[in-house]
Amino acid sequence: MLSGWEFIPFLTDYLGGDIHAPQEQFWFLNNFSDLVTSSFQNVCGGDVLNGRSLGILLIITLFVGWLFVKNDATNLLIYVLGVTLALCSTTFIDWTSLSHNELIMNTIGNIQFPFRLVPYAGLFLSVIASFVICNIIDGITSNNYKQILVIISFVLISVCGYFGTVQPALDRITQNVSEKYLKKTESKQTIPDDVVIDKYNYNAIFDYLTQTGETDYYSEKAYNNATSIINNIVYVNGKESKLIAEYKPNKIIYMIHAQKGDKIDLPVIAYKLTSVSDNGKKVKFNQSKRGTVEILARTNVNRIEVSYKPIVLYYVMMFIALLSWFGVIFYQVKNVKNRLIY
Structure with a gap:
């Protein structure tokens, strides 16, 4: 319901559209210690894996979450899914060897970058982290109004933590802007790292080649004539x-x-x-x-x-997704209101 609209272009254009899929391969492999280190660094766009991490809260949840859910079958399953996806995003799985297996490549080879599994791990681990935090709040006090104050404190800490997390990314954008400002070019070259793009130089990005996947999702005809299209x-x-x-x-x-x-x-x-x-x-x-x-x-x-x-149908599904989000918010607000009353 919440993401159904995203599948509409896949159904209308990709299926039966003679589209050239991304190259089936596993690249940019990170080991488990990289995931742990970058998560404890707890920044977005820093020096460690460019922010490909779970963050400090979720990496702690990965290590100790089982203590809180071991007697709860549903949450234990969610926790196991989160941990499994986190491990699969690293070289804990021998992706290099799997890349030589034709069956594996034909089924999941389009993942290309195993670190793409990190957000999915984060989704499941976030559920467990929320469950743990709720238990901690309930353990602190049973008074509903005091619980609201504790929740507000958690929210404020999270907001402040967010700004600290994104600060390195903001520094990359705001420091030495004139040197990193992307300029137009006549020759096709790969777009460099750490460039600044705004509404004034947006069109300049089309003078460059992407670092990866320039011809992904071309039609087969276009893929075979990519040079003239790119130029x-x-x-x-x-x-x-x-x-x-x-x-x-x-x-x-x-x-x-x-x-x-x-x-x-x-x-x-x-x-x-x-x-x-x-x-x-x-x-x-x-x-x-x-x-x-x-x-x-x-x-x-x-x-x-x-x-x-x-x-x-694409817009209908977007509208349904929006209504669904309002429904989720209304349900949560109603639950809080009922807890305050009783």
């Missing part, structure tokens, strides 16, 4: 031209001079739910030989906008 090559009646696009949220814009009826092949991948407009009017498009958007020019000067339009 932003536009074809007008087969004649090559390199134009500078304007990028906005969910929109890529090209200004192209052509004759009416000319065939324009844009370096934008054509997906099932891609939407194209020319001078403000929605137009039909074809998938070109390189798997990109291809239209016929309507006038001599064409402002072509390419975007992605999900189906209505």
Whole structure:
């Protein structure tokens, strides 16, 4: 209910869409001591694994949580899932050897980075941490009003802890801004680490290649013609031209001079739910030989906008998710209110 909307593009575009999946491999492997060290460092964007950690509260929960849930079957299962996922995110699992197993690669190889399992471990361990904290609060006092004060104290500590946690990341952004400010470039090169991007230089990121996964989720046709797409090559009646696009949220814009009826092949991948407009009017498009958007020019000067339009169900599911969150909040508030009354 809360995340169903995320699966809609997968169902409408990925399945049966001849999409080139990410390379099946396991990279950036961290050992368990790395996870523990970075978690106790308790910062986001620090020097240890760039913040790939559980944080100090959850790593403590990983070690001692079993003491509080050993007699509770449901919470024990949640705890075991959290611990298992945390271990699987490290070289506790021999990912290097598994990468040579065809069955494993075909089933879970698309994970690519085992540290991606850390947030899922955090989800389950957070449930246990909440359970432990509630037990501690109940052990401190049985008075409902005093419990509210203790809860408020925990919240304030958590908020203050959050700002301390993200401070290294903020320092990376605010210190030496002029040196790290991303600048436009003519040559395609990999985007460097520790660059500052804001609303003024946002378009500059499209002059660079991503550090990993530049061609992930291209269509198979586009994957086989990736070079011309990456280099932003536009074809007008087969004649090559390199134009500078304007990028906005969910929109890529090209200004192209052509004759009416000319065939324009844009370096934008054509997906099932891609939407194209020319001078403000929605137009039909074809998938070109390189798997990109291809239209016929309507006038001599064409402002072509390419975007992605999900189906209505996508927004319906988002609305359901929003209602579900309100329901969860209402339920919790009602429980607190009832505890205060009784």
